[in-house]
Amino acid sequence: MQAPITSQPMIVGNVMGHREWSTGLFDCFSDCGTCLMGYFCLPCTMCTIASKQGDCACMPFCVPGAMVALRARIRTLGGIRGSICNDCLVMSFCGGCAVCQLHRELNNMGL
Template sequence: MEVESSKTQADGEYWSTGFCDCFSDCSNCCITFWCPCITFGQIAEIVDRGSTSCGTAGAIYVLIAALVGCGCIYSCFYRIKMRRQYNLKGSDCGDCLKHFFCEVCALTQAYRELNNRGFDVPLGWHGNVERQNAGVAMGAPVVEGGMMR
């Protein structure tokens, strides 16, 4: 008989910073306030592990914001995805409410979370992978001297 874990998303880890700690990083807070599409695009690229580019995600955010008047409809789903990837405390409904009522705080918290997990968010996914692999030789191993017998 296999025992299933009773651990749910509500039992996960706490976020590394508070929801209202927006002003701990004034530059990101200002960028997010004036152009949330930039911060969102950077977050989405890392959460999607490079399968969505920062520019594409940001453009979709702007398009949704222009058509519906509320880009948070798109961004709350990335918060949910990120929360699940890192097993962070919260709920789907709570994520959407946070994005609806304070998009700046929600985006800057996600940005800080990724930074605190070791990502240089402005570099994007591929830039972070290159940075992580710096100094690691890629390709087949080098065999010196050939066969000796």
């Protein structure tokens, strides 16, 4: 006779996150290299973020809402507090600064 199958929760961390972003949204000058790359070649920065996440480098230009999805993914993997609504608003109104923040966060996470 087989033992009954029991389901285990797959949550690996707190859904709400346990920390804040390592740098603020407008801390662009804390990393001048990222700031310059984001200012002069924002598409290159976006492609770098996607490829560091293991996605195709062209993903930000082929998938609608890709940067919101990448921000949510980085936030979730890093255990950063926030919400999808906040991610959407930040990417909509402060996109360039948010892309630089994502790049700095990945660097600070060691990716």
